[in-house]
Amino acid sequence: MKLHSALNDVKRSQGDPHLFPGERRSTTGLFSGLDERLVHVAPDGSVRDYSYPLSGLVGIEQSRFGLELEDDVHWFEDGDQRYVEDTAVVETVHSVGPVTVVRYDVTVGRLHLTHFRLEGDDLPDSPSIHACLGFAPEGRVGRTGQLQHDDVVEIYHERERDYVAASTDVEVAGQIPPNFAELLDADPVELPRPDADGRYEETSLSPIATVEASLTGAQPSTTIATLLTEASEARTEALEQIRAGAADHAVGDAVLEVGRSQARGFFDGLNGETLEESSRNGASADLRTLGLLRGPNGSRIAGPEFDPFFRYSGGYGYTWFRDDAEIATFLLAADRRADLGLEDWHRRSAHFYAETQLEDGTWPHRVWPHNGEIAPGWAHGRLEEGSEDVDYQADQTASVATYLATYLRVVDDEDDVVRAALLAALEGLDDTLAEDGLPERVQNAWENMTGRFTHTAATYLEAYAAIARAPVADEYRERAADRAREVYEGLDQLWVPERECYALRLDDGELDDRLDGSTFALAGAHLEYDAIAEVDDDRIEQLISHLENTIDGLYRDPDGPIEGLARFEDDPWRVRDQNEPKVWTVTTAWGANAAAELSGLLAARDHDDAATFDDRAHDLLALVEPGGTLRRAGEYLPEQLFDDGTADSATPLGWPHALRLATATALEERDVSGTKAHADEPTVQD
Template sequence: MQLRDALDDYKRHEGHDTRFPGERRSTTGLFSGFGGRLVHVERDGSLRDFGYPLTGRNGVDRSRLGLRVDDEMYWFDADDTVSQTYHDSTALVVTERETPFGALTQYDLTIDDAHVTHVELGEGSEADVELVAYMGFAPNAQDTRIGQLRHEDAVELYHTTEHDFVGSATDFSDLHGQVPIRFAEVLDNTTVDLPRPVSEDRYEEDRLSGDLVVFLLFESGRTSLVTLLTDKGTTTRETALGRLDELAAEYGDVAALQQTAEAETLDLPDDAPHADAVAADIRVLRLLSAETGLRIAGPDFDPYYAHSGGYGYTWFRDDAEISLFVNEVSDHAGLGLDAWTNRSARAYLATQQSDGTWPHRVWPRDGTLAPGWANGRLEAGDGVDYQADQTGSVVTFLASVLDDLDGDLCDDVVTALDAALDGLDDTLAADGRPVACQNAWENMNGRFSHTAATFLGAYAAVADADLPAETTTHAKEQADRIYEAVDDLWADDRGIYALRECETGELDLRYDSASLALVAAHRLYVRIGNIDDKRLDRLVSHVEETVDNLWYDPDESDVRGLVRYEGDSWRQRGQGHEKVWTVSTAWGAHAAASMTGLLRQKGDERAESFAMITDDLLSLVLPDGPLCMETGYLPEQVFDDGTPDSATPLGWPHALRLATVALTDELGIDVSAQAPTLAD
């Protein structure tokens, strides 16, 4: 998304109740792409690349598809789409619509660095029809200083190293360039509809712009448009043009697209619990992954940081939890995802800092440091602007999967864990709790319950791992210290562990969904230590009170679930109340399931009440639940009226849902399709 597009969107949506102006949204439409390139297919058929963080190639920034009949233009965004779905459990997007000229079906599949859009007309459609595609490319993330080269049956668009190609299975009947939005138009109050008329008598417009309009003939009622993103240093022009021809020839029919898509699909066991949810979760996590194994948090809807700090990066907190959950589910359900675990482990080894910790966030394509605001351990100063829970999460994953790793990789992880323990020790205060740092939500400093939970889980996982006795003994001692120190955060009058200890020494008594991580941490701790009755009672109270007080059930729609924390004002727009978060709701379900497991280990009858809470919360994020979109995606947040907001799909809640489904199956918790709400 270029600045001109962001400003145009700002003019269109300034003052909107649920849309933040200047963003590129993915709350509708579907994504395709398992090879790094990530292409969004909107319901109106338009395409946009979101894969820059995954590949370093920017690709398509804006587009519009339609038909030309007798020199008259009909754009697909003129009417609502009839339907848009994935083909079975694949990443092949199928979009069906009715046009004034007959039915039409659009098939979209991203294949490595290429994307194929195949369009077929229904029987009885107009014979003299052309497909028209307006596409704006931004090679090297530039919207100016772009050139075009016209080849016999393809167009090449380039800035410096990134060269993007457009071709067709049926050749172009016509094509021309477009000039971008002019300065005066950017400053004007009115918006600009693209594409423009064919020519405005500017001799350079066909060659010095990333915008292109192409017209494609239909043959036997079908045609295909192919785009290919390349780097000059790795792909020659001749190779790229040859591959473009091969793609156009190979994917000129639906069967070929379906066959390729099905070959990339994970085969789930017949008895997999909630197979539809598991398939959707695995697909989302694959869509968000780079070849390194690192993932973006979600499609970056706000590249100019207009209303957030961006989402197209790898955070080690949620990425390591995703890796751990995938490994657990793979082992439980027999998904055969060992390669994911190995790849994640290698990526974390490559990104570990010299002090044994992990930084705020990195680019997933190569693990290099990404822009951030929590790099205190890389800067001079007191290090408060450091998110210690991220290192704790990686340590938990590496220690937990150690037995699943082979040979040199296992040895390298052992070495990394030694260094990581030094990093954890350095950020553990004398009183047994982590030092003041930033929280999981990245908007406060203090000494947080959530950070303490990640440290408890990390040390417990190391103590339980097949490591030298000196290492496990030290980790056990540190875990015991944290176990005792956690009670410093207990707020007896509220029956919860406080959100944090503030700089003043006072406890912040707000309810916080991140603090629910304490339960999973104690499930790790119980493997190497004893949880006494007092602690168990406090955990029971903490989960009950946190879930009850973060529960929100607005009257405007079917939306209901947990808000992020008490008093959360972020991205409210005009709502005036905390928004429901899918992460928090799924986290609540996972914590309740974990609590069920802990209590059953103790033979405690209270376990069954938490099984019911698990049922209530998990049902909200399952495919038929009110927080799960028709696409199968979980957005980060939802407005009261049901409008999804922020990064969509977000990897973290999908991983939490995946893990909770597996845990409920392991514990024998029956999750109903239409569970009663907690309010009942």
């Protein structure tokens, strides 16, 4: 989002109780793109790119589409949307008087196709589609250039070139960008702009272009294509590619087929199952969502970037090693249970982590997914000379270490690159573990405070236990087991007997006894630890009371269409006029997963509470299941929801989708075969 788009949104959204002015929301609409480009299609048919983190190319900043009937252009308003089958083809249906416009949007590589088809009993003569497209090559809306190659428009800056073409006869023109007075005016600037009035030089320097494409055939149709390229690619080849992209997909069946072919390739790991069969347990919907957020190298953005000016957050269009490694670990668990065939995903994740590891064995705050380079952040303390490392999120390193250890144990015990990264990670963990068995003072998982957190300690316990089970030399396994025991014992310092729960953190010697959803990580950590040393009865009882009290204490059932778990007690973030903390999908799914893991731990001991937590897991999972009250269009899970059900923040968010899939497969496996938990699964060594 550039300044003029942000200002337009400010003008449109001021005073709305649920909107934060100046954002670039994706809480409605659907995404297409399972590779280098991520394109959002809004219900009104407008498209825009969220592609930069995945490709390094910015693409479409704003757009608008309309249908011309009898010399009058009807700009599309909200239409009905859905995914076609299990593909990433977005279908949007608009009604314009007696005419129905059916459109398909699909993104393949760096090419995006938008196909329009008219339906109706009395179709007009000579209809056409109007498109107004504003690009931002390299994030620029000024100092851009525009070339008109007969039937193709090219918008360029220095390193990025973006193209537009159509499958039918087309007329193209440039648009004059808004001037300062218009940007400062109280009313938003609408596209398309007024006629250029012969000001050729201004339209040639504009990032905004208009395209009028005729609708032809017995059932009038056309396809508009856009292509993002780098300047290093030959212009003649790019022009050939964009023209072929439009011409080869001139009919709807061709667009649908390219989308189906893409989906077949994407779901190729599902061992020959049809796409319809892959829908079992919602697997295909969650995998498609995670695929939308995934770049060619296997890394993922946390969610589409909705706050590019960091006005209300620190941004979302980056790879966090916490989110990404947790997603990778949950996908690995789900794949082991349901045989999803995601081996290539697992390998790409493991090697991405090895490539981005710092020299001290830790991982930075966040990186750009398209190249692994350090991205802007506020927790790069271990990169800053003289830093005391407080501005470091140690749980990220621990989460990656857990994944690498598990990958070596259950996928490929001969991967020396991953083994070296794991042993270096052990050094990084040891360097930040204090003598009392707890990690040093660092930033937390929610990135809004510092201290010595229960969640961070839980991730260390799980990481050390996972390394102690990994196929590495005995000296490292024994060392990791010793450290795991230290953390296990150190957790006693975080117990709050008055509330029968673990504290959020230890802060300057004082316990912050608020309930915190991230402490759900204790369940999985103890399950992993139980594979190398028995969890004692006292700790079992503490885990039972902690999980019961945390789920009950964070559970919110407002007077509205939703219910679920808040992030932590008294969470003030993005509540606007709402008095209570918002429901978060990640904590709701996390609570379900923790209940399922604790149920497995208890069932192995024939504990009476095993069935209780199994029921809790099912109840929480139902809220985030496909069709659950926290799902939105496209079966997306937004990060947060207001009490009236309005989605907010990053949509979709990858982390809860992976949590849901892992939990669903675990409960399904348990219901069918009685398998208790992932810690008891066979390994490559077995």
